[in-house]
Amino acid sequence: MTAFSFTSTPSVTARSAATTAPHFFVDGVDEIYEAVRERANIIHPISDQDYGLRDFLIADPEGNKIGIAQRL
Numbered sequence: 001m002t003a004f005s006f007t008s009t010p011s012v013t014a015r016s017a018a019t020t021a022p023h024f025f026v027d028g029v030d031e032i033y034e035a036v037r038e039r040a041n042i043i044h045p046i047s048d049q050d051y052g053l054r055d056f057l058i059a060d061p062e063g064n065k066i067g068i069a070q071r072l
Contacts, residue, residue, distance in 0.1 A: 021057060021064075021065035021066055021067045022066060022067065023053075023055065023066075023067035023068070023069045024066070024067070024068050024069070025069050025070065025071065026068060026069070026070055027070065028070070029046065029054050029055065029056070029068055029069060029070035030046065030054075032068055033045075033046045033056050033068070036058070040058040041058055041059040041060075042056060042057070042058055043057040043058060043059050043065060044056055044057035048072060052071060052072050053069045053070065053071060053072065054069065054070050054072055055067050055068060055069035055070070056068055
């Protein structure tokens with residue numbers, strides 16, 4: 001058996017929150033947007049992106065971002 005002895009506690013520094021969000025790829029992104037827009041916390045309204053997606057971004061009650069997207 002190996003024993004470990006620590007003489008000091010490693011320091012912990014604050015990190016910024018992640019800036020990525022999972023995206024769910026769907027068919028009918030416009031219909032989904034219309035169905036949730038009155039109830040969801042919309043962070044970014046639906047729009048076409050230069051990178052070939054039509055998407056929108058919502059936040060859940062804990063502030064986690066979730067993208068709903070459809071390829072153009």
